[in-house]
Amino acid sequence: MKNIVLIGMPGVGKSTIGVILAKELGYQFVDADLLIQEQEKRLLKEIISEEGIEGFIAIENQVNASIEADRTVIATGGSVVYGKEAMEHLGEIATVIYLKLSYKALRKRLGNLKNRGVVLRDGQTLKDLYEERVVLYEKYADITIDEENKNLEETLQSIIDTL
Ligand SMILES: Nc1ncnc2c1ncn2[C@@H]1O[C@H](COP(=O)(O)OP(=O)(O)O)[C@@H](O)[C@H]1O
């Protein structure tokens, strides 16, 4: 068991912080986005453009629901919380940590959303997405880490202190 799953909006640092956290803890590191690409033999942006948002979410759900891990930090994609089976499974095998950042700070950090391949429905703004997602991140989090005004090292330290 003893796994850690990072959830949160795109750009909060799940991938960047996840790999350093794994090193600090002596754990393995898995980025669920890369597992999806490996299974599909396609890039995330290709999956999204070829299957549509709902198709991508279904694939993401299936891949995350099948992860087997031990002493591993798992960085998820921001949209994983739309997958019920994925979140039930991750909740069983790991402590789920929500990396939380305010909308304002996130908007500054994200820059061009399109380049990130965020799962944004037609007409949906980043603010809409933020409000829709926060409820889900809070629902599934065992631990919430507030990143506001913290640099990467400070966020990492907060996580380690909390564990
Ligand atoms: N305090 C911070 N914590 C985490 N990442 C930060 C911070 N400040 C700036 N960044 C930058 O934000 C980006 C986070 O991207 P990434 O790790 O891919 O996020 P995610 O996997 O959550 O989408 C990186 O470019 C990172 O350098």
Ligand SMILES: O=C(O)C1=C[C@@H](OP(=O)(O)O)[C@@H](O)[C@H](O)C1
């Ligand atoms: O939040 C999202 O809609 C997405 C976030 C991405 O991962 P990161 O959260 O690691 O950026 C990736 O899974 C996909 O492009 C969709």
Ligand SMILES: [Mg+2]
């Ligand atoms: Mg990531």
